[in-house]
Amino acid sequence: xxxAAPLDAIxxxxxxxxxxxxxxxxxxxxxxxxxxxxxxxxxxxxxxxDVAVAFAGLDGWAANVYLVGARDVxxxxxxxxxxxxxxxxxxxHLYTSGTTGEPKPFSHTVRSLTRTVRAREHxxxxxxxxxxxxxxxxxxxxxxxxxxxxxxxxLDATGLPRLTDRVEWLVAHGVTALSATPTLWRQxxxxxxxxxxxxxxxxxxxxxxxxxLLDALRxxxxxxxxxxxxxxxxxxxxxxxxxxxxxxxxxxxxxxPSGIRLDVRDGVLYVEAPQAGAAGPDGFAPxxxxxxxxxxxxxxxxxxxxxxxxxxxxxxxxxxxxxxRHHPDVSDTxxxxxxxxxxxxxxTAEVVATAEADVSRLGALLRAYCxxxxxxxxxxxxxxxxxxxxxxxxxxxxxx
Numbered sequence: 001x002x003x004a005a006p007l008d009a010i011x012x013x014x015x016x017x018x019x020x021x022x023x024x025x026x027x028x029x030x031x032x033x034x035x036x037x038x039x040x041x042x043x044x045x046x047x048x049x050d051v052a053v054a055f056a057g058l059d060g061w062a063a064n065v066y067l068v069g070a071r072d073v074x075x076x077x078x079x080x081x082x083x084x085x086x087x088x089x090x091x092x093h094l095y096t097s098g099t100t101g102e103p104k105p106f107s108h109t110v111r112s113l114t115r116t117v118r119a120r121e122h123x124x125x126x127x128x129x130x131x132x133x134x135x136x137x138x139x140x141x142x143x144x145x146x147x148x149x150x151x152x153x154x155l156d157a158t159g160l161p162r163l164t165d166r167v168e169w170l171v172a173h174g175v176t177a178l179s180a181t182p183t184l185w186r187q188x189x190x191x192x193x194x195x196x197x198x199x200x201x202x203x204x205x206x207x208x209x210x211x212x213l214l215d216a217l218r219x220x221x222x223x224x225x226x227x228x229x230x231x232x233x234x235x236x237x238x239x240x241x242x243x244x245x246x247x248x249x250x251x252x253x254x255x256x257p258s259g260i261r262l263d264v265r266d267g268v269l270y271v272e273a274p275q276a277g278a279a280g281p282d283g284f285a286p287x288x289x290x291x292x293x294x295x296x297x298x299x300x301x302x303x304x305x306x307x308x309x310x311x312x313x314x315x316x317x318x319x320x321x322x323x324x325r326h327h328p329d330v331s332d333t334x335x336x337x338x339x340x341x342x343x344x345x346x347x348t349a350e351v352v353a354t355a356e357a358d359v360s361r362l363g364a365l366l367r368a369y370c371x372x373x374x375x376x377x378x379x380x381x382x383x384x385x386x387x388x389x390x391x392x393x394x395x396x397x398x399x400x
Contacts, residue, residue, distance in 0.1 A: 055145070059090045178203070204228045267291065289302075310346060321334065
C-alpha cells in the first residue's frame with residue numbers, strides 16, 4: 001500500500017490516547033474481515049485513527065471507499081459499485097469542500113494520493129505530524145498518508161474544540177511537522193502557544209498562499225522547511241514548492257516537477273493524473289484553479305467556480321483578499337460574492353483587524369486602499385470588521 005516502515009515506529013495519537021502500528025495492523029485485518037471483498041464502504045468524518053484503519057485495511061480489498069465529511073452528503077448508492085473483487089485498484093472517493101457549490105466526489109487511487117510522499121532522508125528521524133482538520137478531506141488525507149508512509153507519528157488534534165487548545169496540545173506532544181491551510185496558519189500564528197512550536201517542517205495547502213503569509217511563517221520558524229503542496233480533490237497530490245515564493249516556477253510547465261506534467265488551458269491549471277477520475281483521454285485532469293503567468297512565475301487567481309461577475313467584469317475574490325492582507329491593519333480577510341439586481345454581483349469583505357488598528361475608521365480606509373490598487377469592480381462594496389473568520393472542517397475560510 002505505502003512505503004514500508006518498522007511496525008513499532010508508527011503511531012496515531014489523539015486526545016483519547018495513543019495507538020501503535022501493531023494495533024493499526026490488527027484493526028486493519030478486522031476491517032477486511034467485516035467489509036465485503038470487492039464491495040463498497042463509506043467512512044464518515046471520524047477520528048484520524050479510523051481513516052488510517054480504512055487505508056491500511058481496505059486498499060486492495062474494497063472496490064470503492066467513500067470518505068464523507070459533509071453532513072449534507074448522502075450515502076453513496078451501493079449500485080455505484082461496478083467492479084468485482086481484484087479487478088482493479090481500490091477507488092478512494094473524496095468530496096470537494098462545497099465552499100463554492102454542492103460537495104462533489106472525485107475518485108483516486110492510493111498512488112495518485114501519495115505522489116508527493118517522499119521517504120525521509122537517511123539518518124533523520126521521522127516527523128511527528130500534527131493534524132488540524134478533517135481526516136477525510138484531501139488535506140487531511142495528505143497529512144495522514146505522509147505520516148504513515150514515512151514512518152512518522154500522527155498527532156490528531158481535531159477532537160479538541162478550539163484552535164488554541166489544539167495548538168497547546170500539539171506543543172505538549174512534541175509536534176515537529178504541521179500542515180494547515182493558509183487560513184488556519186494565519187489563525188495559528190495569532191495563538192500564544194504557537195511561539196512554543198519547534199517545527200522542522202511547515203506545510204501549506206488547500207488555499208492560495210500569499211507572500212505575506214509565507215514571509216510570516218519564515219520569521220516564526222526560521223529553521224523549518226516551508227513547503228506549499230499543490231493538491232486538489234479533483235486531481236489528488238500533484239507537486240510542491242519550497243522556495244518561499246508565492247505561486248510556482250514557470251519552468252514547471254516545461255520541466256515537470258517529479259515527472260508530473262502540468263499545462264495551462266484557457267487559464268486553468270491541468271495536472272497529469274491518469275489515475276484521477278477527472279482525467280481526460282490524455283491523462284490530464286483540470287484542477288479547477290485559474291492561474292496567470294507573469295515573468296518566471298505562475299500565480300493562482302482563484303477557483304474557476306468562484307469567479308464573480310461584477311457589472312460585466314470578472315473578479316476573483318482571492319485576488320482582492322491578497323490586496324487586503326498587504327494592508328498593515330489587516331490580520332486576515334475573507335471576500336464573498338453577493339447577488340445584486342443592478343450589477344449582477346457585489347463583493348463584501350470580512351476583515352480581522354490587527355490589535356493596533358482603528359476599527360472605527362477601518363472599513364472606509366480599506367475601501368479607499370482597494371480603490372488605489374484594484375479596478376472599480378473589485379473594490380468591496382461593504383467591509384465588516386469581525387473578531388475572527390469562520391473556518392470549515394476542511395480548514396478553509398467559510399466562503400459564502
